[in-house]
Amino acid sequence: MNGSAYLPPFWQAIGPFLPPWNGTTLVRNTLYFNGNSITQPLIALSIYVVVGAALVTILTYRRLLWWRGTGTRRSPISPEEEGGIATIPTA
Numbered sequence: 001m002n003g004s005a006y007l008p009p010f011w012q013a014i015g016p017f018l019p020p021w022n023g024t025t026l027v028r029n030t031l032y033f034n035g036n037s038i039t040q041p042l043i044a045l046s047i048y049v050v051v052g053a054a055l056v057t058i059l060t061y062r063r064l065l066w067w068r069g070t071g072t073r074r075s076p077i078s079p080e081e082e083g084g085i086a087t088i089p090t091a
Helices: 009-017 019-032 039-068 079-083
Strands: none
Touching: 009 019, 009 039, 019 039
16 A cells, blocks of 8 residues: 555554554545545544644643743733733823
C-alpha cells in the first residue's frame, strides 16, 4: 500500500501510526470504499490532535500567567492601563 514494501522494516512497522499514512488511508477509504475501515485512522489522527493541543496548552501556560501578571515576571501593563484609567485626561 502506497509503496510501503520499498521502505526499510523500521518505517514499515511505525508507518501505520504516523499522520500521513492515516490521512491517506482515511481519504482513500472514504472516497473509494464508502467509509469502510476508517476507525483506526480517525483514532490515530484524533490522538495526534489531542496530544498537540495538550502540548500547546502546557507550553503556553507560563506565557499566559505572565500576561495576566500572576507569573514570576511583572506584566508590562500597569493596573491603571488595564482598567483604562490612564487614558482619561485630567482637568
